[in-house]
């Protein structure tokens with residue numbers, strides 16, 4: 001299977017899911033409420049917004065405006081449609097762009113939001129690169145996978161060594177936050193329900209459907225099986241790694 005076919009099956013697995021990573025309204029709200037006082041109508045940049053569940057959660061928590069960026073157009077179409085259904089299109093700008101090469105002026109945003117997306121360019125590098133886009137004393141909130149219990153079993157270490165070798169523990173991420181010129185305001189581990197309800201449970205259902213569709217296609221089944229392994233690993237070892245919300249303010 002060439003790379004294009006792998007991507008095709010990847011996006012068939014992921015299309016039209018409620019979200020593209022762990023997260024939940026309660027967690028987005030908890031992080032948002034940690035922010036210091038904001039202008040009445042803050043301008044928020046939501047990076048790697050995916051289909052936009054957290055974008056819509058955020059817009060319900062503020063009178064401000066959101067610029068939502070992703071580089072996969074079908075996710076952006078999904079967000080646009082959901083925003084229209086909820087009557088909030090006038091406060092959300094949907095932008096197809098690369099989070100590694102953003103085209104915004106410095107000192108533009110009151111808040112940067114990044115749920116499950118900073119890892120794409122690396123947590124520390126993302127903070128460093130995005131900070132200039134914030135106004136003075138602007139804030140950034142991001143989720144990132146982290147070790148949350150010492151001595152993970154070999155199977156877990158092997159999975160993460162392959163999928164995201166840069167994974168580190170919470171203290172190391174707090175150190176990275178300070179190193180990039182931010183002051184940590186607060187952090188918390190997302191509950192396990194935030195992995196299941198809007199992400200792994202719908203993903204699991206999708207895998208079952210596609211397993212039947214592609215039963216004669218070993219290459220597609222390999223991609224499906226990799227997703228299944230990720231879900232099974234979390235089911236077994238959720239005590240050892242988790243998504244952590246970090247809320248910080250620029251020095």
Ligand SMILES: C[S@@+](CC[C@H](N)C(=O)[O-])C[C@H]1O[C@@H](n2cnc3c(N)ncnc32)[C@H](O)[C@@H]1O
Pocket residue numbers: 018019020021022023047048049050051052053054069070071072075097098099100114115116117120
């Ligand atoms: C793990 S998903 C998280 C999506 C969403 N924030 C959520 O929690 O449901 C990461 C998102 O980043 C997007 N992405 C990947 N590389 C990107 C890039 N270079 N620039 C912008 N978005 C990117 C993907 O299309 C995907 O929607």
